[in-house]
Amino acid sequence: MSKIFTIGYTSTTPEELMSLVDELGAKLVDIRISPYSKDYRWRQKSLEQYFSDKYLHIKEFGNEHYKIGSIKIANPEAGITKIKYAIEKQPIILLCACYDHQKCHRSKVASLLAEAFVLEVEHLYGKAKSKASNNEPEQLSLF
DSSP states (O other), X not given: OOEEEEEEGGGOOHHHHHHXXXXXXXXXXXXXXXXXXXXXXXXXXXXXXXXXXXXXXXXXXXXXXXXXXXXXXXXXXXHHHHHHHHHHHSOEEEEESXXXXXXXXXXXXXXXXXXXXXXXXEEOOOOOOOOOTTSSOOOOOOO
């Protein structure tokens, strides 16, 4: 049975994520509505170059309300249609910025996909250290 994995890039590095993609035989699916980051390594162009055909951006799974803190998936039905081929072929790793999946739209997208394709969900965290002084992971801004 294939799985849906999720990860926030603030918990990992591109190198560590590539190892996970390779180890799991997965497709990295970027579900940010706007695949931009202050850190150039996490911008769409960099991810496309680094991950090549292992990377897919589906803006339809993006959170239209990311700037105000609530969750509204842009177009879940269109996203499901776009991901159908990839998800039936291999495991996927849903990527966004947020460290904590419980506060992130990727949990909602993972649940939608798990229900649509009858798959199990596993939330991943990398080994990257936070710069936050209170031992809480730092939540990075997209802009």
